[in-house]
Amino acid sequence: MEKIQWQRNPHKNLHPQTAAIANFREMERAMKFHRTLPDYAPTPLASLESLANYLGLGEIFVKDESYRFGLNSFKILGSSYAIANYLDEEYTKELNSFSTIKEKIKTLPSRVFATATAGNHGLGLAWTVKQFGQQSVVFMPKGSCLRKLDNLRALGAQAEITTLNYDDTVQYVSRLAQERNWILIQDTAWDGYVDTPKLIMQGYLTILGECLKQLKIIEKEQPTHVILQAGVGSFAGTIVEGLKQLVSTSIIFIVVEPTKADCFFQSGCSADGTVKNASGDLSTMMAGLACRDPNPIAWNILKNIVDCFVTCPDHVAAKGMRILGNPLDKDPRIISGESGAVPLGFLVEVCKNPLLKDLKKALELNTTSRILLISTEGDTDPENYRAICWDGKYPTFEE
Ligand SMILES: Cc1ncc(COP(=O)(O)O)c(C=O)c1O
The missing domain is CATH 3.40.50.1100 (Rossmann fold)
Structure with missing residues (x-):
């Protein structure tokens, strides 16, 4: 053992x-x-x-x-902060409050936020996106818990389980996000993708x-x-x-x-x-x-x-x-x-x-x-x- x-x-x-x-x-x-x-x-x-x-x-x-x-x-803390910074578009200044940002974006067309998740990060993202009146797309690795998938869908996320492991699911969503113009909110970094994970951290x-x-x-x-x-x-x-x-x-x-x-x-x-x-x-x-x-x-x-x-x-x-x-x-x-x-x-x-x-x-x-x-x-x-x-x-x- x-x-x-x-x-x-x-x-x-x-x-x-x-x-x-x-x-x-x-x-x-x-x-x-x-x-x-x-x-x-x-x-x-x-x-x-x-x-x-x-x-x-x-x-x-x-x-x-x-x-x-x-x-x-705890995961909601990262995705909510990154999404709020994205929607507020004032990275260097004081970040506005949730209600001010919501008011500011209310006449803009809604955007799609995407991520890969074992469950918790995606749930935080789906919750935040719902609060801001936007859309979410979430992919989970193979073998993920079905209850977690249901929880994501209950928050309005378009969610599915892939046939890939976690890291390959991250790469898959990152490619899809580029092709489909989704905003990727991923909780890890790689060459050329650092600003969002820094905000999540x-x-x-x-x-x-x-x-x-x-x-x-x-x-x-x-x-x-x-x-x-x-x-x-x-x-x-x-x-x-x-x-x-x-x-x-x-x-x-x-x-x-x-x-x-x-x-x-x-x-x-x-x-x-x-x-x-x-x-x-x-x-x-x-x-x-x-x-x-x-x-x-x-x-x-x-x-x-x-x-x-x-x-x-x-x-x-x-x-x-x-x-x-x-x-x-x-x-x-x-x-x-x-x-x-x-x-x-x-x-x-x-x-x-x-x-x-x-x-x-x-x-x-x-x-x-x-x-x-x-x-x-x-x-x-x-x-x-x-x-x-x-x-x-x-x-x-x-x-
Ligand atoms: C419950 C829980 N604890 C700890 C972690 C680890 O966080 P990190 O991937 O940033 O190391 C995660 C990541 O999803 C998590 O869901």
């Missing part, structure tokens, strides 16, 4: 640090816009005191993105802005460790760079990926720090993390800042889902899906599995550690959630 793999990042601090994406100004700009969207509310930051105690850690904070605009994941800064405020309100100190899940790495890249820019204390950053979709782990292995694709066939239940090609903007950030790259088999994410859904004592319950729960599953394994004691030591995890995790999705695949939490699918691996 597959096990957790890890390696220290040999490229850390070898490259000059420039704030490419995330800084205070960009964070405030994104937050200011998101606050104007219908039904905006910050997502909760939970403190899992009993679990921290049980694991011999200081504190565990979990930002619960299942509450984001009722869409069950900056949209994710709202999570960080809320988090920093919430820690202040509950009078907690900044985290010592941050464990982030990565697909193409746009999310992890933004949060890592943002924290590096905005928090003066030192933080140990850990990036986790599925075993079969290990593009950052592989890039970390490259002798010269060049970006590498995943070595596996992307087969994982962590649909949001099943990516072959990393976002090069994210890699340029992560390679300089991250301390450790980790790969996790599916049973680690399953354990994270079960623990978050069945908390200890008075800890709050968090409904966390496959891609949302893998950092917690990893944290529990590293603290409890004697075979990982060297890793625990290398990561300096002890009673003074304050861990920040972001549960990036709720039960976006409810059938799989129940199969895991009720029926014990993906049981914990015993040595």
Whole structure:
């Protein structure tokens, strides 16, 4: 059975640090816009005191993105910000509010926004496009969850599942968008396509802005460790760079990926720090993390800042889902899906599995550690959630 793999990042601090994406100004700009969207509310930051105690850690904070605009994941923050910037056509100036932009475009012919998605990004895009009265076209990779397809269609998207994997679906939509004059809103970058993914990444800064405020309100100190899940790495890249820019204390950053979709782990292995694709066939239940090609903007950030790259088999994410859904004592319950729960599953394994004691030591995890995790999705695949939490699918691996 597959096990957790890890390696220290040999490229850390070898490259000059420039704030490419995330800084205070960009964070405030994104937050200011998101606050104007219908039904905006910050997502909760939970403190899992009993679990921290049980694991011999200081504190565990979990930002619960299942509450984001009722869409069950954080992804809406990126697509809404990129679409608003596109429609407002004032990239360099202050971004107008949602209602001002909507008013401004109301007499213009509607436009078609297109994307490829494992589900969450497309849902955010379809929701935003609906709010602005525009049209959306969404393609999903083979094997995608039918419930997610239905959710997209319910928001008015013209949505279908392709016979391709995620990365090939991205290329397919990108070609179609060019031929058909659609506006591509993709959450990863490549040569010649960087402006939109940068805006999507900056949209994710709202999570960080809320988090920093919430820690202040509950009078907690900044985290010592941050464990982030990565697909193409746009999310992890933004949060890592943002924290590096905005928090003066030192933080140990850990990036986790599925075993079969290990593009950052592989890039970390490259002798010269060049970006590498995943070595596996992307087969994982962590649909949001099943990516072959990393976002090069994210890699340029992560390679300089991250301390450790980790790969996790599916049973680690399953354990994270079960623990978050069945908390200890008075800890709050968090409904966390496959891609949302893998950092917690990893944290529990590293603290409890004697075979990982060297890793625990290398990561300096002890009673003074304050861990920040972001549960990036709720039960976006409810059938799989129940199969895991009720029926014990993906049981914990015993040595
Ligand atoms: C729930 C969830 N978590 C994490 C991620 C990873 O984000 P990124 O692809 O930017 O690394 C995704 C991506 O779709 C996701 O849906």
